[in-house]
Amino acid sequence: MTKTLTIDGVTIPFEDGQTIIQAATAAGIYIPHLCHNPEFTPHGSCKLCTVKVNGRNCSACTFPAMDGQAVINNAKDLNADRQKITQMLFVEGNHFCPSCEKTGNCQLQAVAYHLNMLDDHFPLFYPHRELDASHEEILIDHNRCIFCTLCVRASHEQDGKDVFAISGRGINKHLIVNSETGLLKDTDMSASDKAAHICPTGAILIKHTAYQVPIGKRIYDHQQIDQVTLNSESEHDK
Amino acid sequence: MYEHLETAENQENLKRVVVEPVSRVEGHGKVTLLLDQDNKVKQARLHIVEFRGFERFIQGRPYWELPVLVQRLCGICPVSHHLAAAKAIDQLVGIDPANLPVAADKLRRLLHFGQVLQSHALHFFHLSSPDLLFGFESDISKRSIIAVIDAYPDLAVQGVMLRKYGQEVIRMVSGKRVHGTGAIPGGMNKSLDKAERDYLLKDIEQIISWSAASVDLIKNVHCSNLPYYDDFATIKTNYLGLTKPDGALELYHGGIRAKNAKGETIIDHVDYCKYNDYIHEEVRSWSYMKFPYLLSEGKENGWYRVGPLARVNNCDYIDTPLAETARVEFKAHGNSAMVHSTLAFHWARLIELLHCAESIKTLLNDSDIMSNDLVARGEKRYEGVGVIEAPRGTLFHHYQVDENDIVTKANLIVSTTSNNMAMNESVRQVAAEYLSGQELTEPLLNNLEVAIRAYDPCLSCATHAMGKMPLQLELINADGQLIDKLVKGSDGHINRVASA
Numbered sequence: 001m002t003k004t005l006t007i008d009g010v011t012i013p014f015e016d017g018q019t020i021i022q023a024a025t026a027a028g029i030y031i032p033h034l035c036h037n038p039e040f041t042p043h044g045s046c047k048l049c050t051v052k053v054n055g056r057n058c059s060a061c062t063f064p065a066m067d068g069q070a071v072i073n074n075a076k077d078l079n080a081d082r083q084k085i086t087q088m089l090f091v092e093g094n095h096f097c098p099s100c101e102k103t104g105n106c107q108l109q110a111v112a113y114h115l116n117m118l119d120d121h122f123p124l125f126y127p128h129r130e131l132d133a134s135h136e137e138i139l140i141d142h143n144r145c146i147f148c149t150l151c152v153r154a155s156h157e158q159d160g161k162d163v164f165a166i167s168g169r170g171i172n173k174h175l176i177v178n179s180e181t182g183l184l185k186d187t188d189m190s191a192s193d194k195a196a197h198i199c200p201t202g203a204i205l206i207k208h209t210a211y212q213v214p215i216g217k218r219i220y221d222h223q224q225i226d227q228v229t230l231n232s233e234s235e236h237d238k
Numbered sequence: 239m240y241e242h243l244e245t246a247e248n249q250e251n252l253k254r255v256v257v258e259p260v261s262r263v264e265g266h267g268k269v270t271l272l273l274d275q276d277n278k279v280k281q282a283r284l285h286i287v288e289f290r291g292f293e294r295f296i297q298g299r300p301y302w303e304l305p306v307l308v309q310r311l312c313g314i315c316p317v318s319h320h321l322a323a324a325k326a327i328d329q330l331v332g333i334d335p336a337n338l339p340v341a342a343d344k345l346r347r348l349l350h351f352g353q354v355l356q357s358h359a360l361h362f363f364h365l366s367s368p369d370l371l372f373g374f375e376s377d378i379s380k381r382s383i384i385a386v387i388d389a390y391p392d393l394a395v396q397g398v399m400l401r402k403y404g405q406e407v408i409r410m411v412s413g414k415r416v417h418g419t420g421a422i423p424g425g426m427n428k429s430l431d432k433a434e435r436d437y438l439l440k441d442i443e444q445i446i447s448w449s450a451a452s453v454d455l456i457k458n459v460h461c462s463n464l465p466y467y468d469d470f471a472t473i474k475t476n477y478l479g480l481t482k483p484d485g486a487l488e489l490y491h492g493g494i495r496a497k498n499a500k501g502e503t504i505i506d507h508v509d510y511c512k513y514n515d516y517i518h519e520e521v522r523s524w525s526y527m528k529f530p531y532l533l534s535e536g537k538e539n540g541w542y543r544v545g546p547l548a549r550v551n552n553c554d555y556i557d558t559p560l561a562e563t564a565r566v567e568f569k570a571h572g573n574s575a576m577v578h579s580t581l582a583f584h585w586a587r588l589i590e591l592l593h594c595a596e597s598i599k600t601l602l603n604d605s606d607i608m609s610n611d612l613v614a615r616g617e618k619r620y621e622g623v624g625v626i627e628a629p630r631g632t633l634f635h636h637y638q639v640d641e642n643d644i645v646t647k648a649n650l651i652v653s654t655t656s657n658n659m660a661m662n663e664s665v666r667q668v669a670a671e672y673l674s675g676q677e678l679t680e681p682l683l684n685n686l687e688v689a690i691r692a693y694d695p696c697l698s699c700a701t702h703a704m705g706k707m708p709l710q711l712e713l714i715n716a717d718g719q720l721i722d723k724l725v726k727g728s729d730g731h732i733n734r735v736a737s738a
Contacts, residue, residue: 098306098310098417099303099306099307099310101302101303101306131298131299131300131644133300133642133643133644134642139300139643207300207302207643208302208423208643210300210302210303210306210422211302211305211306211419211422211427212422212427213427214413214419214420214427214428215412215413215414215418215419216413
């Protein structure tokens with residue numbers, strides 16, 4: 001017999017081994033997330049996918065689906081928390097969407113729109129962060145890093161290179177590069193690596209490609225992130 | 239001239255009158271007058287009170303961000319900054335204007351004509367027409383676009399629709415009416431499809447007709463009130479702008495031409511990449527805006543005017559028929575000599591509006607704008623200069639990058655900056671000739687704003703003296719008396735100028 005759980009009262013099936021977010025995606029239900037990507041081991045760090053399972057908060061990207069679970073996803077209090085988390089991501093870095101080349105293709109920006117984030121709410125930190133433009137083909141703009149570790153996981157799991165890691169704790173957390181100089185040019189990373197194309201913000205970019213996609217043809221110009229994500233991730237999960 | 243009114247002696251005994259903010263201009267500025275006991279003007283200055291500093295904070299960014307980042311300087315003429323930066327970064331990827339794909343060149347020109355059309359329409363109809371239609375000293379309730387809508391509804395609608403059309407041209411080419419994308423290093427990111435082209439073509443005859451009517455309107459306004467219109471705020475100056483190789487009016491790309499007040503050529507067909515050999519900038523302690531001047535003429539006499547009046551004065555002809563006919567009439571008004579009337583800026587501006595409308599029609603009928611051959615690349619370079627004729631005049635963008643594509647140095651000479659000295663001189667002329675010795679009233683003070691407004695200044699664009707930022711701190715008591723004043727000069731040194 002098919003095992004089921006409910007999300008916001010809707011009964012959906014799942015298979016053993018699936019997480020809540022995988023079961024939800026398969027059933028066409030979007031749970032906001034940034035650090036989750038079905039191609040890589042779940043990390044559970046951004047906390048945007050926090051849902052209530054039988055009354056307790058947990059990350060939908062790491063929590064296994066179980067028979068009879070009552071999951072709350074699209075609730076006012078959860079969405080308010082998600083909006084605050086997103087606002088904190090914005091103020092802790094330097095995210096200037098108007099001139100950012102990732103605008104229109106940026107998951108952070110798209111999720112902020114989806115959560116109806118209309119301002120930063122919190123005071124901006126304006127941290128001093130550097131660019132690493134040393135690599136001929138790839139640019140790292142640390143101003144926009146949200147420490148989702150997708151580049152870390154992509155480099156390790158798919159590229160087999162371990163170019164990236166996260167160092168430091170709390171507010172001192174930062175992305176580091178695996179080379180003696182600390183510069184990307186001294187790693188074996190190439191523009192064809194998965195890690196060069198996985199960043200959900202504009203922190204890791206392919207040089208010399210900015211703004212080539214005109215307004216109107218960018219990923220989120222005509223579709224919100226829930227539709228885009230469900231289309232791409234449900235395709236992957238198949 | 240009126241340079242003696244720039245700085246008064248014995249300022250503590252003078253009355254201070256401030257017009258703040260200067261209204262119906264882009265950005266924030268103020269005018270200060272110092273008057274003696276008989277209301278004689280002893281000092282008149284236009285101050286730019288906002289500060290932007292783009293030249294500094296684009297350092298450290300990758301060069302391909304420049305056209306999109308720098309256009310945020312302005313909400314009225316972002317396309318000009320977008321394209322000036324694009325022309326500069328074309329050079330960083332090894333592309334000179336002659337090597338830019340034909341389609342990209344024509345699409346950029348179309349974008350720019352749309353921009354100049356909408357900006358000129360905005361300035362004339364929304365900002366200046368209340369002064370010109372109701373009189374400079376009319377009641378304050380009359381001095382807005384709302385009053386124009388009440389009294390001249392057809393004209394007001396034409397103004398709104400002209401601006402809208404220019405914005406739609408911009409939207410079709412760059413994706414958004416304000417702050418789109420479009421220009422990328424070595425080309426453009428899209429061409430027009432047939433639907434977009436046809437959408438713009440369907441209204442172009444009406445736009446040309448309204449533009450031509452606006453030229454007739456300003457000509458009649460100007461000529462019906464001679465010699466007042468020829469004399470008000472009028473100063474005899476040098477003029478600078480781009481022209482085509484054959485001397486025709488040019489807004490997108492050409493060589494620098496400068497003429498003196500007699501119409502004699504100072505420089506001609508100068509490669510704008512060498513602008514630094516011809517133009518320098520001076521910093522003064524009382525304004526955030528720099529004062530550019532032609533090196534060969536010196537600081538005192540080398541300042542010049544840019545913008546529509548300069549361009550129409552400087553060019554030998556205009557390559558669209560209706561605008562050329564209008565230019566010939568305009569020049570005939572000045573007996574074929576240079577037209578120095580500051581209020582003739584409006585007339586020249588609307589001749590350019592008509593030229594833009596005609597040029598848009600020509601480009602829309604050119605199949606190259608639908609070509610997909612849009613980008614070219616060459617050998618990397620480390621320095622690029624882009625110059626364009628923005629609505630308000632010649633706009634210079636100059637960048638240097640390092641081996642990692644990061645901007646290390648930037649210099650912007652914005653159109654309004656070039657008109658800085660001229661605007662101050664016009665303010666001083668009006669103060670001396672029309673206000674001095676009179677009891678000042680609000681309508682009378684509007685004359686100062688009318689003089690400034692003729693230049694269509696964009697004060698936000700023009701303030702970039704970062705690192706050389708001169709500051710002035712004044713302590714004034716409850717009676718309006720100056721108690722203390724500290725001045726930080728362009729060398730960073732702070733001096734106490736006056737204390738009680």
